[in-house]
Amino acid sequence: MKDHSQYDVVVIGAGPSGSAVARDIAAHGFNVLLVEEHQQVGLPTHCAGLITPRTLELADLRADGFVQNELTGAIIHSHSGLEASIEGDRVHALAIDRGRFDAALAERAIESGARLLLHTRASGFERRDGLIRVHLKNERRHETVETRLLVGADGARSGVAQWAGLPGPDEVVYGVNARVHLDQRASHLVEVFLCRDLAPAWFGWIIPLGDGQARLGIGTTQGSAARCLKKLVAAFPSRFQNLKILEVSGGVIPLGLPERIHTDNLMLVGDAACQVKPTSGGGVYTGLLGARSCAQTAVRALEEDDLSAESLGRYHASWIEDMGEELQTGALLRKIFMRLGDGDFDTLLSLLRKQPLARILSRYGDIDHPSHLVTPLARMLPNLRVLLSMAALVTDREELVDDVFAPVSSSR
Numbered sequence: 569m570k571d572h573s574q575y576d577v578v579v580i581g582a583g584p585s586g587s588a589v590a591r592d593i594a595a596h597g598f599n600v601l602l603v604e605e606h607q608q609v610g611l612p613t614h615c616a617g618l619i620t621p622r623t624l625e626l627a628d629l630r631a632d633g634f635v636q637n638e639l640t641g642a643i644i645h646s647h648s649g650l651e652a653s654i655e656g657d658r659v660h661a662l663a664i665d666r667g668r669f670d671a672a673l674a675e676r677a678i679e680s681g682a683r684l685l686l687h688t689r690a691s692g693f694e695r696r697d698g699l700i701r702v703h704l705k706n707e708r709r710h711e712t713v714e715t716r717l718l719v720g721a722d723g724a725r726s727g728v729a730q731w732a733g734l735p736g737p738d739e740v741v742y743g744v745n746a747r748v749h750l751d752q753r754a755s756h757l758v759e760v761f762l763c764r765d766l767a768p769a770w771f772g773w774i775i776p777l778g779d780g781q782a783r784l785g786i787g788t789t790q791g792s793a794a795r796c797l798k799k800l801v802a803a804f805p806s807r808f809q810n811l812k813i814l815e816v817s818g819g820v821i822p823l824g825l826p827e828r829i830h831t832d833n834l835m836l837v838g839d840a841a842c843q844v845k846p847t848s849g850g851g852v853y854t855g856l857l858g859a860r861s862c863a864q865t866a867v868r869a870l871e872e873d874d875l876s877a878e879s880l881g882r883y884h885a886s887w888i889e890d891m892g893e894e895l896q897t898g899a900l901l902r903k904i905f906m907r908l909g910d911g912d913f914d915t916l917l918s919l920l921r922k923q924p925l926a927r928i929l930s931r932y933g934d935i936d937h938p939s940h941l942v943t944p945l946a947r948m949l950p951n952l953r954v955l956l957s958m959a960a961l962v963t964d965r966e967e968l969v970d971d972v973f974a975p976v977s978s979s980r
C-alpha cells in the first residue's frame with residue numbers, strides 16, 4: 569500500500585514559469601501537483617510588469633483584464649538632466665497587472681487538470697527507489713509527496729536548485745518597485761534613468777499605467793535598492809515633485825547562464841534557472857520560453873519512462889537553442905553597459921537626440937531580443953565594434969563579436 573500521495577510531476581512555485589509547465593504537462597494527461605507557498609497566486613508581486621505583446625501570445629492568454637497600458641517608446645534621462653525621447657510607431661511593450669496575469673496562468677493549469685496546493689511550502693526532498701520524495705508544510709501539517717519528476721519553478725532564490733546542488737546565478741540585481749501617483753509625462757512612453765551612482769550597474773524606471781498612476785523602480789548590484797530609489801527621487805526634484813508612493817515591493821533578479829539546469833528526475837525553470845534577460849532583467853518572456861521546452865521534454869521523458877539526466881538533457885539543449893545566443897549577446901551588452909560612466913550616457917543621449925539613431929532604435933528595438941539592434945547600430949556607429957571587441961576580450965567571447973558582425977561585413 570502506498571503511504572504517500574504520488575504524482576507524475578510536482579512543480580514548486582506557481583509563478584508564470586511554474587504554472588505554464590504544470591498546464592502543458594497536465595494537458596497530456598499526466599498527474600501534476602503545483603505547489604505555491606503564498607495564499608494567493610500572483611501576490612505579493614515584485615515585478616514592474618513590462619512585457620512584449622509576443623509574451624502574451626507565448627502565454628496563450630487573451631489580454632482581457634490584465635493589460636493596463638500599451639507603450640510605444642521611451643524617454644531616457646541621464647544624471648546631468650539630459651533627456652532623449654524615442655517615439656515608436658508601434659506597441660513595443662505592455663504594462664500588465666502581474667498578479668492577475670499569474671492568476672490567469674494558474675487557472676489554466678487547473679483547467680488542464682493540475683492540482684494547485686496553496687499556502688504550502690516545499691522544504692526539501694530526498695531520493696528513494698528512482699522517485700523523489702518532496703517535503704511540504706503548511707500551517708497545519710507536514711506532508712510528503714512522491715513524484716517521478718520534480719520541477720523547481722521557485723524563483724530567483726530557488727531552494728530546489730540548492731537542494732539538488734545545481735549552480736545558482738553568477739550575479740544578482742536587487743530591485744525595488746513601487747506603485748505610485750505621479751504627474752504624467754507621456755502616457756505611452758516608459759521613462760528610463762541611466763545614472764551610474766544612483767543605480768549602480770542597473771537603471772531606474774517609470775512605467776505609466778494611466779489615471780495618474782505609474783510603477784517606479786530601480787535596480788542595483790550594490791546595497792539597498794530602496795535607498796537608491798530615495799536618491800533617484802531626490803536627484804530629479806522637478807520630475808518627482810508630486811510623487812505619492814502607494815505600495816512598495818522588492819525582489820531579486822538572477823543573471824547568468826548556468827551550465828546545468830537539470831539532473832536525474834529534476835529540472836529548473838524560469839528565474840530558478842536564471843532564464844532572465846541580462847540587459848533588462850525581464851524574465852517573464854524567457855521563463856515562458858523555458859517552460860515550453862521544459863514541458864515538452866518532460867512529456868517525452870514521462871512517456872518513455874526515462875527521467876534520467878541524459879533524457880532530461882534535451883531540455884537544456886532546446887533552451888540553449890532558443891535563447892543561448894541571445895543571452896550571450898545580452899551578457900556582452902551588459903559588460904559594455906557596466907563600463908560606461910555618466911559622461912558616456914550623456915554622449916549616448918546626445919546621439920539619440922539625432923533622428924537617425926532614434927529611428928533605428930524605434931525600428932529594431934525589441935526588449936526580448938536586444939541583439940536585433942546590434943547589427944543596424946554597428947553599421948551606423950563603427951566605434952561600437954571597438955567597444956564590443958573590448959568587452960569580448962574581457963569576457964573571453966571573441967567569437968561572439970564575429971557572429972554579431974558577420975552580417976554587417978557580408979552586406980558591405
Ligand SMILES: Cc1cc2nc3c(=O)[nH]c(=O)nc-3n(C[C@H](O)[C@H](O)[C@H](O)COP(=O)(O)OP(=O)(O)OC[C@H]3O[C@@H](n4cnc5c(N)ncnc54)[C@H](O)[C@@H]3O)c2cc1C
Pocket residue numbers: 580581582583584585586603604605606610614615616617618619688689690691721722723724727743744745785818819820821837838839840844849850851852853855
Ligand atoms: C523589481 C523587479 C522588477 C521586474 N520587472 C520585470 C518586468 O517588468 N518584466 C519582466 O518580464 N520581468 C520582470 N522582473 C522579473 C520577473 O519578475 C521574473 O523573471 C519572473 O517573475 C520569473 O517568473 P518565475 O515563474 O520563474 O518565478 P516567480 O515569479 O518568482 O515565481 C516563483 C514562485 O515560487 C514560489 N515559491 C518559492 N519558493 C517556494 C517554496 N519553497 N515552496 C512553494 N512555493 C515557493 C513563490 O512564492 C513564487 O510564487 C522583475 C523582477 C524584479 C525583482
